[in-house]
Structures are given as C-alpha cells and as structure tokens.
Amino acid sequence: MAGKSVSAGLTENAMGRQVPEVVNGKKQVPYGGVHGHRPGGRKAAPPIPTAADYPAHGDKRVKSLADALGACGIQDGMTLSTHHHFRNGDLVANMLFDVCARLGKRELMWFPSASFPCHEPIIAHMEHGVVHHIEGSMNGPLGDYCTDGKMRGLGVLRSHGGRWQAIQDGEVHIDIAVIAAPCADPFGNANGVHGPAGCGSLNFALADSLYADRVIVVTDHLVPFPAIPWQIQGSNVDFVVCVDRIGDPSKIVSGTTEITKSPDRLLIAERVARFVRDAGIMRSGFSFQAGAGGTSLAFAVYLREMMKRAGVKA
C-alpha cells in the first residue's frame, strides 16, 4: 500500500507539535496558546428561507427520507450530519447512507457528533465511494478502517464543544442535517424526551439545526403540533420524515465502561485531574462533564479525591 509522508505541509503550533497546514482541502489554524486565537469575522448562517417555499398548513412531512433528501437538493460531495444520542443503538445514520447509495450519490462527507461499532456498514459505503470520509470520532470497525489508512480523506476528531464551534464559525459547512428525533410534530419541533426511543436530550444536534443549510427531522413518534418541550425548533426544520424505528435505546449504554488499568492512561487521568485543580477550574459550585471511557472514569475518581481533600463541592 503506497503511502505518502506528510512531513511536507506541516507547521508548528504553540505546543511545539507538528500539525498539518491543510486538512481535507481546508486551511487550518494551528493552536495559538491560551487565549491565543481571536477569530473575528461573523458566525455562519443558513440561507434565508421563504415562507412561500413551505406548506401553508405547516405540515412539513414527506413520504420518505429519499424524498426529503431529493427535496433538499442532495448532490455529490455534500456534507451530511447526524447525532449520536442513541450511541450504539442508532439506526438513522446507516439508513441515511443506504438511501444516499440508492440515490446514486457519491463522495459525501459524513459529519456525525460521534460514531459507533453499529455504524460498520458505512465501511461498505466508503469502499463504494458513496462516503468520501468521516469527520467525527470513530469507534470500533470504523476506527480500525481509518487507522489502517483506508479512508480516502483525513479523519478529524473534535471535542463536543469543538464540533459546535466548527459549525458556528463556518469551519465545517453542513449541507444537510439529519436529526433523529424520538418525538416530533409535523412542523418539525422535536425533543428526545418522549416516545419509544426516548434518549433524553438532543444537544448534539442543536448546532446542526441552527446552522445547516437544510434540516430533516426523522421520527418514529409523531405527535400533534406543538411537540412540547421543543429542543429542536421547527422553524429551523425543512422536512419531517416518519419511519418505523430510529434507534434502540437499550443500546445507549454501550458496553460496560470500566476504569482503565493501563498505567499510562491512569497517569494521564491523574494529570488531567491535577490540571483541573491547579488551573483553578475546581472550585466550589463548579460543574463538569466527563466522558464515559475508561480513562475518563479514572479522571473522575482522582478529581473526587482532590475535591474531598480540598472540601470542594461541584
């Protein structure tokens, strides 16, 4: 397998690391240190919609996902986004790219908030050229596929906050956001609270709903207008599609995550906890969210120890 060294096109960031100047055709901003980067400019925004282009009765339902994508003007090379609130129980992402394949679309970029082993079928779509590359975390077979260098574009991992920022600042332009909603009304208001596939929040899809050019809500539990509460605002939604099942909530708890035993990862966790303490982030009343992985669990344990010793309550 021929490989190219990427030592050309690398620049040094504020941490002294070599980082690529261009990723997937886009010029990158290397990390500039704490408070080192002030973007300026304006936030991204979707095109201005016109009421005349939407049903007068507010019912945005179409018969199928294929119809919705067609109506959104799906083209080769577009960026499609999904969320991962169903973790390893998601059905919508695979559904989406199966439809795209049937529609003969190619070179699409998939921009999930995260992907899981259940998304292994996307490998076939990559091999057939339907999907060009993925920007988002890749767990399991997708991760191996990428690590083995088989993915055509460069994989890009962002933190959850970083993904939001990339969307907001226009670094990633979402052509079509496909939002799996456990509960939605025909206008497109949606939440994750009600319905057989209730998953809690739809936070990971929020930025997508605000900034994507086109937004499709896919639900298996339609309710009469208005769906209360609405986390996804119907006024940001273009189409609503009803399907039999969007996800399996029993698979949200994907596997048992155990505290890591690796000495190096425990060291990382300990140092992150120390950083949080020494940077003054750990103080009474602070709030934090840790991930679910083995290292994050260890971090939480170390942090708890330090909080106890310092008498700090989160």
Added chain:
Amino acid sequence: MDRIFEAGQRGEKVRSDCWVRLEPRASGGLELSVQSKVETMHGDAVRATCQAVLETLGVRDVGVTVEDAGALDFVLAARIEAAVKRAGLGNGASFLPAPGPGFGARTTRERFRRSRLYLPGNEPRYFLNASQHKPDAVILDLEDSVAPPAKDAARVLVRNALRAVDFGECERMVRINQGERGLEDIDAVVSQNVHVILIPKVESAEQVQAVDSRAEKVRLAAGLEGPCLLMPIIESALGCFNALAIATASPNVVALTIGLEDYTADLGAQRTLEGRESFWARQVVVNAARAAGITPIDTVFSDFADTEGLRQACLEAKALGFEGKGCIHPRQVAVVHEAFAPSSEEVEKAKRIVLAFEDAERRGLGVVALGSKMVDPPVVKRALRTIQMAEALNILPKDWRTLGAATPTRGKGDQGEHS
C-alpha cells in the same frame, strides 16, 4: 541459502516494536520491504532508517522484510542488528543510535533508591513512558524477564535504549545475566552510561569483583568518568551466608537486595505471605548492608493489583530496616514512595535532631545533645536523610528552619506530585 533469520515481535497486540525478517542471498543487493502501521506519516522515514542501519552494518545481498508497529528508530535499529547478528552477516559493526536528551544524566551514591521499576529488556513499549511514573530508578532487565531465545536481541535493544530513551531523573540500572553471559552484557551496555549494575544470584565476593573489574575495564575504554555502581542480589542460602563479604566486596557496592522467589526455591520451602521462611534471609541482608554501610533493599511485591498488600509489605519492610522495594508495575511506584515516606513523628524528631546538630556546630561543640540525651553521628546522619526525603516529598517546606518550630508538617496525602 534458504535460511531465514528473524528478530523482534509481531502480532495484533504489539506496540512500539517491529519484526524483522532477513534472507541472505548470493547477490542482488538489498531488497527492502516495509509494512508500517504509521505508513502515512512515517513510512519514508522508517525505510530510510532501515537502509541506513543495514548500510552501517555492512549488509549487502539480503531480502529484508520489516513489519513495523510504531517502533522508534532505536528499536528498528536494534531489531535489524539482532537479525543481522543471528545471520552471522555484517562486518561485526554495531549501529549506535544518536544519543538522546538524558543520555548524559548523572547519579550520586547517596541518592534515594526507594523504588526501582523493572522494565523487561525485550519490551520497548515499556521503556518509553517509564520515567513519567517517576521511580527513583529504572532497571533495564536482561535476566529473568527476558526469555532465553531473546536475550541476544534484548542486549542490543537495551544498549540502544540507554542511548536514545530519556529516563529523566531516574537512575539508570541494568540487571545483567549470570556468569559469562553477564560479563558479555557488561561489554555491550556499560559504555552507554549505566549508573548501576544489578548482579543476580550473587553467592560470593569474587562474583562481585569479576563484574566490578569488567565494568571498570569497559568504562575506561569508553573514556567514561566515575565508577559503575553495583547492587548485588542475594537469591540463595549460600548468598546469605556470604552476605557481608558480598556487601564489602567492592567500594562500588551501594546497596544489597534480595530475590525471594529464587531464594525460597533454593531452600525447598514454600513461599508464604507471612514470610517466615525468608525472615532470616531478609534480616541477613539488612544486617550485612548496614554493617557494610550500604542500603538494604527489599524484594518485589508480585501482586500488582493488590495496592493495600503492597503498602503493608512496604511498611513491614521499612520496620525491618529496608529502605526500598523493587517495583514490577508503574502503579506500585507511588505506593512505595508514600509508604517509605517518613511519618510526621519521624519528621518532627528529625527536625529536633537536625536543629540540635546545627546549633552544636554553630557553637563549636563536639557533641550534639537533645535535652539530656546525646545524639550519635549516625543518628544525626539518618535525621538529615529523613529531612532530605521530607523536603523532596513536599512534606516539609525547604525553609522550615526559618519558619520556626511551629512549622506544620504536611500530611503525606497532600503531596503535590507523587515523586
């Protein structure tokens, strides 16, 4: 010429290592094929390194296949050299990697040796982050943690690691093999700034002296300053009986330690948690070490999942007079340091002694007195060492003298760094 020669490791779980397959040929020059996990970022660099190594070793007509799982240059070079040597090829030359930062690190006789982290000499992935766990010393092991068929390859790897890996502030130790093989280990590695040689299964002063003079020879030839320090390991009944002779066999012996698995086997006894079967041996080691004015170090604690067991074992060892324990897993290091740290009572007592000592010095008095009791020089020396450790562990601030007698001694749990 159908022989194939191999070195290194391959497989799903292999990290930071590579596997080299060498096929000598009658002619045709070098045919190099590299498959690397990091092909995209480093493929060209890996190929360039392989070519440079083979050229330096004077190897010409060969087919070489390398399966790389993220091996750094010094590992690639070591595995290639091992395969070349197994094939009996090359001009007998070695490929010495460029010295990395930390190559010139120094040590002192008096430094703490509370924790020494064993690193199996054929497993490069453990070398890379070893110093991050901050043991007092790292031990690159050529002996029992390396399978016999791999010992020749481990020797090259350890030599290269001593050059290229930054072990930070850890003392650089190597455990050599027994007998003649051990002396050959010395020839291969001691010129690479080894601070301490661990000598296994020592039963006589002559064994220590043989190692000492061989190390001296190698260091002189390499133009290195200062002697190589020695730490004999007593692992048999005979070793116990000769403990004092061993401890005093050379002025370069700085510590004496014990290996209980082999010792218990030598006795034909059962190894138990209470350790009655080895109590005398451990006492012998402590006594011999103290009589010789060197440090006694206790054996390793093999159950690395049992943190509380390790802590208890350390406290028990400390009570017997040992000053440290070997570590076989990085997570043992912090536990060992905390257990061997002086208690607040010990620190308070040491502060009083040191203040009395310094007061006596200032006043030109030959005798140190604490209240009505005289304090002997060895006691003062120990108190100074206790203070030194307390300062190093952040239990005591460095300016404790000026802060007055009311300086609070911090609890062990408040140590900023588990150092």
